[in-house]
Amino acid sequence: MTTRQSQPGSRSKGRVTLSDVARMSGVSAMTVSRALNEPQRVSEQVRERVEQAIDALGYIPNRAARSLAGSRSHTIAVVIPSVSNAVFNNVIRGIYDVCAPAGYEMLMGNTYYSVQQESSLISKFLTHHPDGMIVTGLDMADSTRRQLEAAAIPLVQIMEVGTSAPLDMSVGISHSEAGGAMARYMLERGYRRIGVLGAQMDYRSQRRIQGFIDVLAEAGLADVKRVLTTAEPSTVRLGGQLLADLLLANPDLDAVFCCNDDLAYGAIYECQRRQIRVPQQLAIAGFNDLEGSACINPSLTSIQTPLYDIGKTAAQMLMRRLAGEVLQQTVVDLGFRLQARDSA
Known part of the structure; x- marks a missing residue:
């Protein structure tokens, strides 16, 4: 196995709050709450300012309204492009074999290889405040990137390495x-x-x-x-x-x-x-x-391609980060092997 070094790091940036949105939009936190929950009670101009701030900051409304800082949901969100593709069956098995014994459940989502569907799915998953997330690939919409950066949770982008730096961690092949x-x-x-x-x-x-x-x-x-x-x-x-x-x-x-x-x-x-x-x-x-x-x-x-190991390694990286460890290797290239047989 070969690994590619990157600078040690952790997602130190805090999760974006309602107060952050209020400051950027120039209104009170209560007004932001009304704009989100009772939009008919605020003017169109205020709604637009709030929406612009939410988009710029990548703010995720807290559906569960958690009151305790640092609370854990014990869920891992997994976003893949196809649940019917045999390639991802092995990846999912690798993730499950690490997460289940550690007491974590998986939120599974299918993007159907659509950038728009991926963006919508990730946005919905983040409202559940998973403890970590595994997303397929390094390419994503700018709005999705902002939301994941603002969420400040451990994130592993799987299946590929080498094309660009991950938001947090990545594991796969070139x-x-x-x-x-x-x-x-x-x-x-x-x-x-x-x-x-x-x-x-x-x-x-x-x-x-x-x-x-x-x-x-x-x-x-x-x-x-x-x-x-x-x-x-x-x-x-x-x-x-x-x-x-x-x-x-x-x-x-x-x-x-x-x-x-x-x-x-x-x-x-x-x-x-x-x-x-x-x-x-x-x-x-x-x-x-x-x-x-x-x-x-x-x-x-x-x-x-080491499909099972990609899933297993991604889940292990998440578990280590959730345990408070700062990983020295945040980009892992698992390599590939050319299997020569009769057809060529």
Whole structure:
């Protein structure tokens, strides 16, 4: 395991209060309370000033109206992009295996890969005042970033590292490096007319594909006509459809990299329907190395990502911070492994 060092730190900034909003908007705390709870009792001008202050400060109304400073809810909020994706099932299991024995419950939310849904979900979760939060990815809306900064709770951003500094802590892998590693492997195996398939196209998929293409470009073998992506949700069926479309435009392909294993399974099935031998006529590779990747015939070459360990490490980092520990390593790169099998 490799780790990336960052400066020791803790979320020392206090939680934004009603009084902070009152000071910024130039009214009393009682007026701010009325603007929030009985908006019809204050003027439109005052409401606008209060709303602007709330947005600027990232203020979170305290639904539980907690009166004791430092009280604990013993809940951890977890925000993921898909509850149906097998990738996140393993991550969630890792989180649960740490949090449950420590007496913490999980608030689970699904963003459906939407930045707007993520912002709304995080805002709602913060009103429950969780003791800590785990959020997927390093990219988020500015308004969400402000709210999380103002909440002043331990936060771990999971699944990736290396693209930007986290708000607090992060654990994952470099997707661009992983994509590049697969490209170098394919080039070393002698493949030259290499296609790329991508779906969903969240930030992590984009980075692994870009890392792959960058290595091809260095070798003078990148070709935009051999890249086919869609924002549609990733499925096995879609993998077959995308490969069919890619082969129609590029019948001379000798290899294809799929941004995840689901697409790769579909691509292999499409090859079988067309009686294209894998890998003799067309090599196929995927990403994430799901359980079925070793079982499919031919077995799938893929990038193995430490999904369970990402969840487990993120939860352990939260528990240590909640225990008052200042972490010396707040960015943890768990690395990846290229699992070579029969398909490429």
